[in-house]
Amino acid sequence: MRKINSTNALNEAQLIRNCGVVHALSIIGGRWKPTILFNLLYGKMRYNELLKSIPGVSERMLIAQLRELEQHGLIRRIVYPEVPPKVEYELTTLGKSAGPMLQGISDWGNKLRNKKTATTKNAAGIAPA
Template sequence: MRKTNSTNSINEEVMLARCGMSYTLSVIGGRWKPAILFTLLKGRMRYNELRKSIDGVSERMLVAQLRELEADGLVSRIIYPEVPPRVEYELTATGKDTAPMLRQMSAWGNRHRAIQQTTPQKKKQLKKAS
């Protein structure tokens, strides 16, 4: 647990209050949140369907990330009063607002990965072409 009055904590609070990008990254950043949000762009999903759609995520991590996204108002959890209980997740209106940004991030990542995986000569050609 970090001290709330440490220089690092104070600097973080200042950045989150003054910089929209820092705040955005604090809400949607990390390894799994963008993948969860991107997957939920397809529509409402049951928990197991969501878990199977995201390779490598553990149940514990998925639950924790979904709770954080729900607390931040990006994901809503729908519980159906049935036996056995059925739970579904969907993006809220605020969560849906992230769609253009997530798509742009994905496209940029795909382009950048392709450049990084090419030979030095091909990198020069790609840079000249763009």
Template sequence: MRKLTSTNAVNEASLIRNCGVVYALNLIGGRWKPTILFSLLDGRKRYNQLLKNIPGISERMLAAQLRELEKDGLVNRTVYAEVPQRVEYQLTELGMTAAPLLQNMSDWGNSLREQTQTL
């Protein structure tokens, strides 16, 4: 935990306020968020579907990342009043605006991986 008044925190807040790239990466960056968002591009999924589709992610991390994405307005969580309870996640309209970016990043990453593997 760092102080909100530390130089590092102040610099980060300034970058987030003034740079669109930093703001966007703050919302969708990290190890798991892009993968979660990319997985939801083809429609709503239940929690266990996401867990199976994303190798290596823990239940705790998936839940935490989904909460953050929901808080930021990129993912919608729907709880159905059933026993056992059913929960589904889908991209919001705002989340769908990231689709071209995520697809381009995926294509670029795959292309780079192919190029570097042949070197």
């Protein structure tokens, strides 16, 4: 849980106030949020669909990240009063507005990875597996 008076928390709060990047990353950063957002860029998804399409997430983590994204207004939770339950998640306008930025970050990250692979080519010019 967060200790609001730890140096750690105070530093973070101050950086969030002063640095747009830190602020943005506090909202879209973290282990699973980028992947969740990318999934939702293509349209609504149910909880179980997300769970299956993100290899490695635990239910706890998925729910936690969804809750945070919802609190920050990036996604909307749509509950259908059925049994068995049905819940869908979709991006809000704000969430969609993060799309180009995410794409920009993704492009930079991928370019970097390709560059690295290229640099590590062996004599035959074949990138390692």
